[in-house]
Amino acid sequence: MAGKVKWVTDIEKSVLINNFEKRGWVQVTESEDWNFYWMSVQTIRNVFSVETGYRLSDDQIVNHFPNHYELTRKDLMVKNIKRYRKELEKEGSPLAEKDENGKYLYLARGLYLSDFVPVTYMLPADYNLFVEEFRKSPSSTWIMKPCGKAQGKGIFLINKLSQIKKWSRDSKTSSFVSQSTKEAYVISLYINNPLLIGGRKFDLRLYVLVSTYRPLRCYMYKLGFCRFCTVKYTPSTSELDNMFVHLTNVAIQKHGEDYNHIHGGKWTVSNLRLYLESTRGREVTSKLFDEIHWIIVQSLKAVAPVMNNDKHCFECYGYDIIIDDKLKPWLIEVNASPSLTSSTANDRILKYNLINDTLNIAVPNGEIPDCKWNKAPPKEVLGNYEILGRTTDPSLDH
Amino acid sequence: MKCHRPRVGPGRPFSSCWRPVPAAWRARAGEMLQEESDLSLLIAQIVQKLKGSNLYAQLERQAWASLQRPEIRLESLKEDIKEFFKISGWEKKLQNAVYSELNVYPLPSHPAAPPEHLKEPLVYMRKAQGSWEKRILKSLNSMCTELSIPLARKRPVGQQKELLNKWNEMGTDEPDLSLFRPVYAPKDFLEVLINLRNPNYENGDSLSFRTHLGLIQVPLKVKDIPELKECFVELGLNIGQLGIDDSTQVPPEFFENEHVRIGQKVLAEQDSAAAQQYIRQGSPTALRAELWALILNISSQPEDLLYYEQLKTNVIQHDLLVDSLIYKDVKLTASNDDYYFVFEDYLYQVLLCFSRDTSVLGHFAYNSASPPKSYIRGKLGLEEYAVFYPPNGVIPFHGFSMYVAPLCFLYHEPYKLYQTFREMYVRFFFRLHSISSHPSGIVSLCLLFETLLQTYLPQLFYHLREIGAQPLRISFKWMVRAFSGYLATDQLLLLWDRILGYNSLEVLAVLAAAVFAFRAVNLMEVTSLAAAEAVLADLSTLKVMPLLQIFLFATVT
Numbered sequence: 001m002a003g004k005v006k007w008v009t010d011i012e013k014s015v016l017i018n019n020f021e022k023r024g025w026v027q028v029t030e031s032e033d034w035n036f037y038w039m040s041v042q043t044i045r046n047v048f049s050v051e052t053g054y055r056l057s058d059d060q061i062v063n064h065f066p067n068h069y070e071l072t073r074k075d076l077m078v079k080n081i082k083r084y085r086k087e088l089e090k091e092g093s094p095l096a097e098k099d100e101n102g103k104y105l106y107l108a109r110g111l112y113l114s115d116f117v118p119v120t121y122m123l124p125a126d127y128n129l130f131v132e133e134f135r136k137s138p139s140s141t142w143i144m145k146p147c148g149k150a151q152g153k154g155i156f157l158i159n160k161l162s163q164i165k166k167w168s169r170d171s172k173t174s175s176f177v178s179q180s181t182k183e184a185y186v187i188s189l190y191i192n193n194p195l196l197i198g199g200r201k202f203d204l205r206l207y208v209l210v211s212t213y214r215p216l217r218c219y220m221y222k223l224g225f226c227r228f229c230t231v232k233y234t235p236s237t238s239e240l241d242n243m244f245v246h247l248t249n250v251a252i253q254k255h256g257e258d259y260n261h262i263h264g265g266k267w268t269v270s271n272l273r274l275y276l277e278s279t280r281g282r283e284v285t286s287k288l289f290d291e292i293h294w295i296i297v298q299s300l301k302a303v304a305p306v307m308n309n310d311k312h313c314f315e316c317y318g319y320d321i322i323i324d325d326k327l328k329p330w331l332i333e334v335n336a337s338p339s340l341t342s343s344t345a346n347d348r349i350l351k352y353n354l355i356n357d358t359l360n361i362a363v364p365n366g367e368i369p370d371c372k373w374n375k376a377p378p379k380e381v382l383g384n385y386e387i388l389g390r391t392t393d394p395s396l397d398h
Numbered sequence: 399m400k401c402h403r404p405r406v407g408p409g410r411p412f413s414s415c416w417r418p419v420p421a422a423w424r425a426r427a428g429e430m431l432q433e434e435s436d437l438s439l440l441i442a443q444i445v446q447k448l449k450g451s452n453l454y455a456q457l458e459r460q461a462w463a464s465l466q467r468p469e470i471r472l473e474s475l476k477e478d479i480k481e482f483f484k485i486s487g488w489e490k491k492l493q494n495a496v497y498s499e500l501n502v503y504p505l506p507s508h509p510a511a512p513p514e515h516l517k518e519p520l521v522y523m524r525k526a527q528g529s530w531e532k533r534i535l536k537s538l539n540s541m542c543t544e545l546s547i548p549l550a551r552k553r554p555v556g557q558q559k560e561l562l563n564k565w566n567e568m569g570t571d572e573p574d575l576s577l578f579r580p581v582y583a584p585k586d587f588l589e590v591l592i593n594l595r596n597p598n599y600e601n602g603d604s605l606s607f608r609t610h611l612g613l614i615q616v617p618l619k620v621k622d623i624p625e626l627k628e629c630f631v632e633l634g635l636n637i638g639q640l641g642i643d644d645s646t647q648v649p650p651e652f653f654e655n656e657h658v659r660i661g662q663k664v665l666a667e668q669d670s671a672a673a674q675q676y677i678r679q680g681s682p683t684a685l686r687a688e689l690w691a692l693i694l695n696i697s698s699q700p701e702d703l704l705y706y707e708q709l710k711t712n713v714i715q716h717d718l719l720v721d722s723l724i725y726k727d728v729k730l731t732a733s734n735d736d737y738y739f740v741f742e743d744y745l746y747q748v749l750l751c752f753s754r755d756t757s758v759l760g761h762f763a764y765n766s767a768s769p770p771k772s773y774i775r776g777k778l779g780l781e782e783y784a785v786f787y788p789p790n791g792v793i794p795f796h797g798f799s800m801y802v803a804p805l806c807f808l809y810h811e812p813y814k815l816y817q818t819f820r821e822m823y824v825r826f827f828f829r830l831h832s833i834s835s836h837p838s839g840i841v842s843l844c845l846l847f848e849t850l851l852q853t854y855l856p857q858l859f860y861h862l863r864e865i866g867a868q869p870l871r872i873s874f875k876w877m878v879r880a881f882s883g884y885l886a887t888d889q890l891l892l893l894w895d896r897i898l899g900y901n902s903l904e905v906l907a908v909l910a911a912a913v914f915a916f917r918a919v920n921l922m923e924v925t926s927l928a929a930a931e932a933v934l935a936d937l938s939t940l941k942v943m944p945l946l947q948i949f950l951f952a953t954v955t
Contacts (some may be wrong), residue, residue: 198740198806199566228740232567262734271737274888277683278808285684346736 004080005368009038013340015351019359023366035368038063041337048310056312061362061369064336065213065315066308071299072336074186075147078120084302099165117331118297120188123167130187134161140147141190141240148184150335152249157190157240191330192235195323197275201233202226203248204269204321204329207338208296209358209385211375213309218300219361219385220293223350226267230259250343264344276327285326292321292329297388311371314362316354444499452701453495459729460488487668491697494670498695501674502825504836518766518834522596523841527766527833530590534793535770537581538830542719545577548717549772549787553689558714568725569733569742575726580796584878587795587831588613588871590609591841594833611863612848613870618835620846623854626908627950630900632678634941635951640680641892641943654682661685678899680892680943687808693898694821698814706813709751712789716754720788723942724749728799737887741806745799748816752823758790761824766834767791792828797875800882801827804890826903830878838903843877844870846907851914852952858918867927873910880906881937889942896946909942912949916940 005025009016016038020027028034039047039062046052048066056062070076121130123144134142144164158164167185194201207221227248239245242254243252253265276285296319318338322330340355342348360381365368448454461479464470470478483489485869511519518524542549553561564570599617608659621629633639639651648654657679664672664911665688673692681689691697713721728745732738738745752758762769769791771784809815829839838843839848851859851869862869876884881893881902913934914921919935 016896200740232743233571260739263736263739265739266738267614267740271887274683275807278686281812282682282684 004370005035005363005366006033007036007038008032008034010040010043011038011337011340014306015340015342015348015355019249019355025366031262035059036061036363044068048127048308056310056371058371059368060311061314061371063313063315063362065210065313066310067306068315068336070306071303071334074120074145074149074333075122075184077303078117078122078186079332080306081117081302084298116291116329118188118230119187123164123185125184127167131161135152135237141192141235142187143190144185144187145333146185150337151251151339152243152247153163153251155243155247157246158187158238184369189263191322191324193325194233195325195327196233197272199227199232200228200230201246201248202228202267203332204272204292204319204323205338206269206292206296206319206321207354208300208317208319208388209314209361210317211301211314211361211377213300213304213307214310216297216304217375218297218388219382220296221354221357222269222384222386223353224269225350226269226272227253228265228267229253230265243306250339262344266344266345266347278346280327288323288327293333293388295321295329299334312377314358316358357381358387361385406485425713443503444496447499447503448492448495451495452492452699457483457488457492460486466482488527490668492729494668494692494695497674502764513763516764517762517768518836519596520596520835522598523594523766523833523835526590526594528585528768530833531767531770534581538719538770538793541578541581547719547722551717553715553717557717561714564863565714565747567743568746569728572729574720575722575729578722579724580727580730581723583796584875587840587878588874591833591844594841610845610848611852612845613868614841614845614848616841616845618842618845620837620842620849621904623850623950623953626904629902629909630896630905630946630950632899633896633947633950635947638679639943639947640682640895641889641941642947644680658682658685661689662924665689665692668692673903674899677895677898681895683888683891686891686895690808690818691814692897694818694825696814696817696821698817702817703813706751706816709816710747711752712754713750718753718788720753720794721750723794724753724799727794727796731797731883732799732803732901735800735803735883738800738803738806738883741803744806744810744812745802746813747812748802748819749799751791751795751816752820753788753790755790755820756786758820758824759786761828762791765828765832766836766839767828767832792823795831797879797883800879804882804887804894807887807891825901826897827880829903830880840878843903843907844874847873847877847910850908850911855910855915855918858914860920862930863921865925865927865930867924867930869914871927872931873914876910876913876937877906881909884937885940885942886938889940905946908949909946911942912945913937915949915953916945 007020007025008028008030009020010030025036030037037043037060041064044062044064044066047056047062118135120131121127121129129371134140139159140157141157143155143157162277164187168249170286182388204224204226206224209219209221211217211219217308227250229248230253231242231245231246233245247253250264250266259265273285273289276288299319315336316338318335320332320335322332324330340351342351359366360383361377364373364377364381442556460483464479464482467482470482480489483492514524518527538549561568592615593616594616597615608823627634631637636655640654643653644650661676661682662685664676665685670692673689677689677693715742724746726750728742733742733744759769769786770793772787773783773785775779801823802815805818805822809818826838830843831840833839833841848859848870859869880897881890885893893905893909897903917933921930924930924933
């Protein structure tokens, strides 16, 4: 007789708790026998750490992979993607594989993976490489992001080498090694020609669920959204310090004067699609969305070999994508713990449904899980998720 | 039987056989003569109108330039030029212009009819519109006096520069608008319509099955479902529709692909009439911007951009009181809308220019409304010092900016957006807030809505009336705004496709009735107006075309 699922969480959000309660699950504490733990990224570190970690039993499921940071830390993501690309190029690329009609099976242009991540360097490690690149186009703008932070904290833009002197100085001293993980930054070429709508910059937040990395099974939530800046975009150098112009994070924008609590500066992805199809045409819009799907799949394939594919784990990522004015999508970063705070009523509904559909896939039938199950949910439970990658990559096994 | 001498000239080539002409033939001949003279009157009117247009000047230039061409011969000059126009596509442009005029201008009823009849044939309607206008103007003037703000003033140079700098982001840094209030809201207008009476109509005091139970009490002719089915035949169950047959469950080979192909062909031919017919089945998203421009006969010429820039200059130089009303309206409506908040700044750019555009005054020839007149300070009553205020004669009300907002999904260049909005306004939207007997006027739409409900959903109508929830009180705001802000944008655009396709706003009333029919079960259970409002508060999940189709073609009549 199946008992009730026992759940724990250290993230006090109503969209989570309401979903657990509606399934009739029972709340317990961490020290008791639990079946389902929706944990923060700090906690997953503890669970799988060498000193404090413990073995999970077959009826326990957690919502993170042990080394998710291979994808969700900015520097590691870039490293993995670069490595993946080199491997493909070396192999003569299976991406160049064609079907019976001579058409490329995959969306890659030719043998080379086109860049979908802006040029990025690690600081202070790659400082000299960065300087070389910077000197090639000295009028470019770069964006500095601390590796381990979120919500736009600590991000700033630079357009002069002098603004990042600190990191060059550190590379000369010998004491930087012990501090490097705390102060590690990535510096990326800033996309200063984002697609503007109504004169404003926006980015896309898409949710992607991964139930297993090998074989790769991933699902994209159809109801993503766009986050708009409250202030008109300008690439002018005088406004480089104005975070309301450049950073789309809600955590930042909601402090702006013009932040509106009714719509929260958010648009649905279907609005975006309607706007683009109406003003740019159907083909380029479909191509854009296909490319976005492809980017997501490629990023997951890039980290799949190094990911600890622990059978107790699943993960729901928040992908941040920016579209430039040539309708090319760029992967900015992947979040392991996308915000479950709701900024508007619509937001709350969306996130509630997101968790609901996620749980339906990760914990089949809402019953006590058995992590040995084949992780192939039937189509009916997908809800608003769609299987990712089948049309772009038949090697994915769903 | 009277014999008629056939009029064939001075002599009599025929024999002396006189044949009497039957009365029926005489009547028909009379009709045809009348039609002919109607037609020639119409042609004369259209020619007159087009003579002043840019197209005429272009055609003239083209005709002169064509004399250089080898195929134009002096002996057959007229035919050759006509042929040249046909091949080069200019004839098509002329055709589109004529078609546009036919759509916009009502047919002259009688050559001797005075101009007021073109605006509105019924006296009592004209009078009602006149008093309504007086009220609006009074409200505007008193706001003006209370706040001690002039109706118009020239901006000091410093302010002009400032405005020019933030032309693209007028949404930020808003002035203090707390003292301004909209001149009127749709519900004020509804009260006026409810009190409309035809003094020549006496329906007696006894209630019968013919008694109209709704709020509108004027006897205008409205269509019933059989007539609507004839009118909207392309929305029938057997005919493919965008909004129904392009859903994800239907393979695109069935309808969608072919429909898109035809749409591309229509655009290639640049034929307004064909486009209007085509769009009755809905427009593919990617073709909509161009199709609407074709139907509205908008071609974006350099002159149009210049004209828009000129309007912009007018805005920079002069500050009007209505600007604050526009500002306030945008902030109250579009800025808070999930779909349209992104385009806030475009709305200012369009609406501020719109209020300076004197070419809009032309539509008052067939609008029952008249532009408000104001007098230069100190010269009250002196006609030489009379000006129209605002310059375009249109005073915005609460929700006005929502007419523009959906168009922002189609056009992202302000001047194109502007042109489209202006054309939509002088063709359709003006009818939604002026009192007239026109079948697409708001009065007829309200009556059509109520009659449909009473005839085909009598139980629901009666129930709502009993609990003090007259249906029109809920649906009025939807129709006045042409459903903008109530439906999801993609659905709204499908609805406006049909407005353009049928050159009529009646579809708004039909949709309103269809929405009530759809939610009838829930509505039958409510016991108050507030509860009824709640059932109908959220229309954002509705699919417009299935609702229309079921109501028109699957309702038992």
